[in-house]
Amino acid sequence: MSAKLLVVYHSQSGSTSKMAAEVIAGARDPEVDVEVRACDALTATADDLLWCDGFILGTPENFGYMSGGLKLFLDRVFYDCVDKIDGKAYALFVRAGNDGRGAIDSVQRILKGLNVREVQAPLLFAGEFDETRLPECRELGLTLAAGLEAGIF
Numbered sequence: 001m002s003a004k005l006l007v008v009y010h011s012q013s014g015s016t017s018k019m020a021a022e023v024i025a026g027a028r029d030p031e032v033d034v035e036v037r038a039c040d041a042l043t044a045t046a047d048d049l050l051w052c053d054g055f056i057l058g059t060p061e062n063f064g065y066m067s068g069g070l071k072l073f074l075d076r077v078f079y080d081c082v083d084k085i086d087g088k089a090y091a092l093f094v095r096a097g098n099d100g101r102g103a104i105d106s107v108q109r110i111l112k113g114l115n116v117r118e119v120q121a122p123l124l125f126a127g128e129f130d131e132t133r134l135p136e137c138r139e140l141g142l143t144l145a146a147g148l149e150a151g152i153f
């Protein structure tokens with residue numbers, strides 16, 4: 001049976017969506033046999049998180065924190081998932097106007113409570129949106145997918 005990778009992201013004005021599209025494309029690399037489910041944070045559910053073997057979260061930084069959309073997702077799923085997803089692999093990508101550390105810290109703090117494992121350093125795009133860095137997003141998706149397929153994560 002194929003490993004399962006979930007991508008959950010939120011974007012208000014579209015730049016985190018651009019990153020997400022590349023992450024998802026990397027995860028769906030035809031060379032890798034992994035089932036990929038991509039969800040908007042506003043509609044993703046606890047069942048999605050319980051279904052996957054590993055996951056990738058994406059958010060902009062808003063007011064020094066993750067976006068309200070991603071926070072709402074984590075609020076909604078926390079009690080249904082706590083103690084049930086221990087040790088699952090995850091990675092994070094963040095889009096920020098100029099900083100990003102608050103978004104990263106806030107996600108990491110909550111995910112520590114869910115006892116999941118961060119297997120890649122967070123990918124941060126801060127400042128003017130740099131399209132030339134989009135291959136890093138593709139690489140992130142591919143790395144998680146390949147790691148799950150190989151049983152490394």
Ligand SMILES: Cc1cc2nc3c(=O)[nH]c(=O)nc-3n(C[C@H](O)[C@H](O)[C@H](O)COP(=O)(O)O)c2cc1C
Pocket residue numbers: 010011012013014015016017060061062063064065095096097098099100
């Ligand atoms: C309400 C609001 C609050 C923001 N707060 C921050 C912030 O605290 N730090 C930062 O670096 N950028 C901040 N930004 C900039 C966003 O992170 C940036 O515009 C990002 O590209 C938005 O992502 P999106 O296009 O996926 O919605 C803020 C933007 C908005 C609209």
